[in-house]
Amino acid sequence: MSTADRWLLPDGIEEVLPPQARGVEQLRRHLLDDFDRWGYDFVIPPALEYLDSLLTGTARDLDLQTFKVTDQLSGRLMGLSADTTPQTARIDAHSWAQEGVSRLCYCRTVFHAKAPSILAGRTPTQIGAELYGEAGAGADIEIISLMLNTLQQAGLQDLHLDIGHVGIFKAFSAKAQLSNVAEEKLFALLKVKCATDLDAWAEEYLTDPALTTAFKAIVRLQGGIEVLDQVAEKLAAVVPEVTGIIEHLKQVCQAIAARYNVPMYFDFTDLRGYNYHTGLVFAAYVPGYGDAVAQGGRYNETGAVFGRARPATGFSADLKVLAQLGRFAPTQADIVKAPAPYGQQQEQELLDLIAELRAQGTRVEVQLSGELPTNAARIELKDGQWKLIESN
Structure with a gap:
């Protein structure tokens, strides 16, 4: 690859830059906090694990979507997770085998060897929730309600x-x-x-x-x-x-x-996931976007291969798509420019003021030699004291 092409990313692999990345991250925190208020416990499954765990049972449909590597320590095949749902089923069945109903949620990057559609990327930020231990209509009602609430919280309209x-x-x-x-x-x-x-x-x-x-x-x-x-x-x-x-x-x-x-x-x-799902399936759409913005369904058999078959239902979405299509408004902290404190008169007082402003939620940027001039609020030494000067 020539030097001029080193910045290129593979097809279907994207990066999120400022200020969009701020919006995606704030939406992630907002939605995970909302999941918590619904009683869902946050889990972080590994991005990489043994292939026979990722592709067991009803998860075998993911085989073509999964990047595969060889573990240099054991010689066994490993895979990059293409879907978090089978991993949460493993957690519910083995690692966190709670009695009764269990509610789990997650938000992490997954990896697709091939994009599932022309609108989708190969590294979606998958956010979702899974409910285990309840086969009745109440679980399906709760999961669909949580999905619709999540989409509304993200600012999607006309669902x-x-x-x-x-x-x-x-x-x-x-x-x-x-x-x-x-x-x-x-x-x-x-x-x-x-x-x-x-x-x-x-x-x-x-x-x-x-x-x-x-x-x-x-x-x-x-x-x-x-x-x-x-x-x-x-x-x-x-x-x-x-x-x-x-x-x-x-x-x-x-x-x-x-x-x-x-x-x-x-x-x-519509039998997508026929070999994976076992009952009710659902997907949410918005006008002008050709793919589902969130989807899910019941998959009661997944945990059986881990020794604990339980009723299960859940949904997932791509957080980046929700941020792109929704009207969630990220907040921007006030910005204050501060002189480099080192070597300044009353250096400790300046450091204390910077720390106090940051503790209050203000974004304080210490100015360096390459900074461009701005009209932001600033800290200046006035009458022998460091003071906050509002922007013009």
């Missing part, structure tokens, strides 16, 4: 919520006895959402006419909360498990609607 439930297609797949090949083809078609191709898939792989009819109906049913009754009507007769799922969704969504004025959209063909 809308997309909701699904992977349990519906899991139950459908089991009832239809779909092969792995049939499932893979189905998931590929659902990403494109072409009804004609989905109908052709159903004719090829579904032998039960009732299941075929139900499938063709559900792939066309997306919309508001009224869709829930329609899904139950079309599918419950052939897949009875759907009845309980729909009742659970109604309970959650009615509670969310009572707390937040957020439009909700239901789509049960």
Whole structure:
């Protein structure tokens, strides 16, 4: 690399500079303080750990996203964390195995070998919260409420919520006895959402006419909360498990609607995280931004490989995206310029005044020879005393 190119960063790797970095950091502190007020304990998982811990069980979907290195001490493969959720599941199952409900939160950089979308970077600052030990609707309501509150605290406006439930297609797949090949083809078609191709898939792989009819109906049913009754009507007769799922969704969504004025959209063909999530899934969007600003869902099986399978649900977001899209207003401390104290008359008095101002929250910058002139407030020696002179 030539000297002229040494400043270049890899594709998808970004740095945050002043004053944006101040805003990101103040937003981080504000949100973590808010998580604490909701009862969530802060954890800092390691950025690097053994690969078989990072990619166990349902976390194997992260394999292609994970940077891998060899540990020079043990010879074992290690990975840079691409997602904090599996690590918090390990903490809940092993390192911090509390009885009853456990609430954990985090905020740290994660590393992606490939950016998940054209809008995303490869080093997001992942902030999120996870709730363990509660399988009922109350946990889903709390996590979605906390996510929406977090986005509002960050100053995001015009939020809308997309909701699904992977349990519906899991139950459908089991009832239809779909092969792995049939499932893979189905998931590929659902990403494109072409009804004609989905109908052709159903004719090829579904032998039960009732299941075929139900499938063709559900792939066309997306919309508001009224869709829930329609899904139950079309599918419950052939897949009875759907009845309980729909009742659970109604309970959650009615509670969310009572707390937040957020439009909700239901789509049960969005199966991102199908091999990871085990139940309700959700994502929040804002107009003008093509990716979810936060997302999450239920993942009850993750802790099993660490010896403690527990109900689990959570959400995460990229703090830098929240700072970019939100209207959170960072504060700027007052700035005072001070002469270099060393060698000055009454040196100790000057040092004491600088320390006092900094203790009060004032930003005091000691002037050096290369400083450019400013109109900021300053400290000057007046009538034998160091005094604060307000800006012009």
